[in-house]
Amino acid sequence: MIWGYPDIPSGFCILMPTVPNDRTAHAAPSMWSVRPAPPLDAYIDRIWGMSYHAQTPVALPRILPGxxxxxxxxxxxxxxxxxxxxxxxxxxxNHLLCVRNVCLDLLPSSNLDFIxxxxxxxxxxxxLDQSLxxxxxxxxxxxxxxxHAGTVLMDRLHGVSGRDRRVALLEEWLKNRLQRRAWFDPRMAWATRELYYTSGGIQALADRMGLGRRQLERRFKAQEGLSPVAFRQLARFQRTAKTLLLDPMQPLIQTGLDFGFADQAHMVREFHAIAGRTPERLRDEMRARLTFYCRSSSHQRIAASPTA
Structure with missing residues (x-):
């Protein structure tokens, strides 16, 4: 449980305003998160949602590149x-967000209900039915x-009520969509996870995959729309920003070093290039907003979904 927000699983973090007020304390968004059933869990981190209906708008996050x-x-x-x-x-x-090069400032809202x-x-x-x-x-x-499959899904989802039924319907639809597509290279999907979680070089990754560096770069960019170097830079920013926003008391410099920045100047320069803000300014501005980031341990299965 998060202080002041008893309905929110501990994996979700609501960043309280620096000076909480009475109105904020009386209304809080209800958020939930579930782990998708196999085989979807190999491709989907979570299915989650939020509901909020009150006179006072809640400050929504700035969606950062990721x-x-x-x-x-x-x-x-x-x-x-x-x-x-x-x-x-x-x-x-009903939309898809895939933010890589810009920040998206969501405006406050007093009527939220989404999955x-x-x-x-x-x-x-x-x-997808198109390139990334x-x-x-x-x-x-x-x-x-x-x-057309997206249109059908939307009609079905809007035709039912209740979180459990919507999640079960969504999982069924996603399983039916899960198929080998001509432009999907599973080896490049593996490479993205290696670049996200490890700090090895691009040449070392190419060697492990039995590919030449240029061959890896060409195939990776064809699938991800980014070069391996640009993807690794974005992953480093994303992991650092997520940690700082979920744990605002974390020391800035040490957090940056932990995720691969060479020094403070490197971290500040990269944050400014990607988010238009220094790490300290970004963290301070986001204190009074919700964040859609969450910790990995926050998943919970719900009754209507298939068991894992």
Whole structure:
């Protein structure tokens, strides 16, 4: 349990405002997370959701660049976001987010009810009808991302009520989508996880895979839309930012060193290049917002879903 938010599993972190007020203490979003059943758990990190209905809007996060992808289905008010030009854009009610090069500032909302699927790095292509690069940096409607099957899913999800039934329906649909696609290279999906979790060099990874470096770079970029070097840089930023936002008391410099930054200047330079902010400023700005980051141990199965 998180202090002040008894309905939220401990794997989710709500970043309290620096000076909590009475209105914040009386209304809190309800969040949940479940582990998908096999074989989906090899490709999907979690299925999760949030509901919030109150007079006082809740501050939603700034979506930071990362290495995965997220599918959102809204039953309440869809997200609104501030674009790079400063305009306010209402996102599609059902959409895919695959943010790599921009930040997406979600506006506060007082009417939230959504279910989301968080895909692991390198795995969203098992479910798409198009290349990954076409999905980067702008909300893509599920009709465009999944074709007619996406439309059918949305109609079915909006036709049922209750978290358990929606999760079971969503898992069934995802299993039916799980098939070998011409543009999905399982070896490159493995390479993304190696780059995400290890600090070895690109040449060492190519050697382990029995590939030349240029061959690895060409195949990796064809699938992920990024070079291995750019992906590793983004993964390092994502893992560091996640730790700092979930555990705000963590020392900045040591956290950066733990995730592979050479020194403070390296960390500050890379954060500014990716998020337009220093690590300290980013952490301070996010204190008064929700974060969609969560710890790995937060999964819980629910009754209507198949058992693991």
């Amino acid at each position: 290495t995965g992808a997220e599918m959102f289905v809204h039953f309440g008010q869809p997200f609104s976001a501030v674009t790079d030009t400063g305009a306010i854009d209402v996102l599609p009610r 989301a699927v968080r895909f692991k790095s390198g795995c969203i292509l098992r479910f 690069g076409e999905c980067f940096d702008h909300p893509l409607s599920l009709d465009d991302a999944m074709g």
